[in-house]
Amino acid sequence: MYIPTAYNVKDLQKQIQLIRDYPLGTLFSSKAVSRGLFSSWKTNGSEQPDSDMCASHIPFFFVESPEGKHKLIAHLSAKNQHADQLENVSKCLVTFQSTDSYISPSWYPLKEKTHKFVPTWNFAAVHVYGTPKIIRGDKEWLLRMLNILTDQEEGKRPEGENFKAKWKVSDSPESFIDGKLKGIIGLEIDITHMESKFKFDQDSSQVNVDGVISNLENEVGGDKGKEMAQFTKECYPKKK
Numbered sequence: 321m322y323i324p325t326a327y328n329v330k331d332l333q334k335q336i337q338l339i340r341d342y343p344l345g346t347l348f349s350s351k352a353v354s355r356g357l358f359s360s361w362k363t364n365g366s367e368q369p370d371s372d373m374c375a376s377h378i379p380f381f382f383v384e385s386p387e388g389k390h391k392l393i394a395h396l397s398a399k400n401q402h403a404d405q406l407e408n409v410s411k412c413l414v415t416f417q418s419t420d421s422y423i424s425p426s427w428y429p430l431k432e433k434t435h436k437f438v439p440t441w442n443f444a445a446v447h448v449y450g451t452p453k454i455i456r457g458d459k460e461w462l463l464r465m466l467n468i469l470t471d472q473e474e475g476k477r478p479e480g481e482n483f484k485a486k487w488k489v490s491d492s493p494e495s496f497i498d499g500k501l502k503g504i505i506g507l508e509i510d511i512t513h514m515e516s517k518f519k520f521d522q523d524s525s526q527v528n529v530d531g532v533i534s535n536l537e538n539e540v541g542g543d544k545g546k547e548m549a550q551f552t553k554e555c556y557p558k559k560k
Contacts, residue, residue: 455506
């Protein structure tokens with residue numbers, strides 16, 4: 321990932337927090353294959369084109385280790401052919417991305433003086449590199465993983481009499497969950513390294529950053545505008 325110095329964030333806790341706030345990652349792996357291997361795969365009755373690259377979009381949980389041996393855990397459908405490739409490669413990449421927004425030149429107050437501004441796009445992204453391990457048939461591991469993922473997401477939901485109760489895996493009949501477990505396989509990724517890019521106008525003047533924040537809150541508005549404005553406030557050095 322191309323990361324200009326102003327946007328480079330190496331703080332592990334900020335990286336982990338982004339993953340926990342935006343857990344739907346894109347899992348990539350690549351393997352040199354002879355022609356015909358992937359053409360034998362069939363999806364919904366149709367042949368899949370030859371390819372040496374795969375991507376899956378799945379939610380993850382970051383397992384933090386005091387020894388620094390961090391992991392990502394998740395699950396895939398047992399019918400997802402990506403698992404076959406993951407069992408035969410030693411490297412994979414998972415990317416996570418925050419809420420993002422188009423940034424108009426009109427939002428920069430200094431644009432009125434020079435007009436030397438162009439549009440850009442602001443976002444945060446974390447890339448996680450590691451070694452994948454597919455876990456098949458381990459009911460105890462799969463149940464633990466499902467409970468961890470469920471608790472992560474249900475924990476984000478509001479509490480109180482105006483909201484539905486938070487769901488737990490144990491709310492469903494054991495026989496029903498057992499049947500569901502037969503349709504999934506586990507994924508564990510031993511993390512080798514991470515990199516992140518938080519691009520929120522850190523290299524702009526304060527007057528322009530103030531203009532961006534104001535328009536994110538007023539023009540974009542809603543939760544997205546508030547979220548982007550908060551990222552900008554947190555990342556801009558002179559705002560601290």
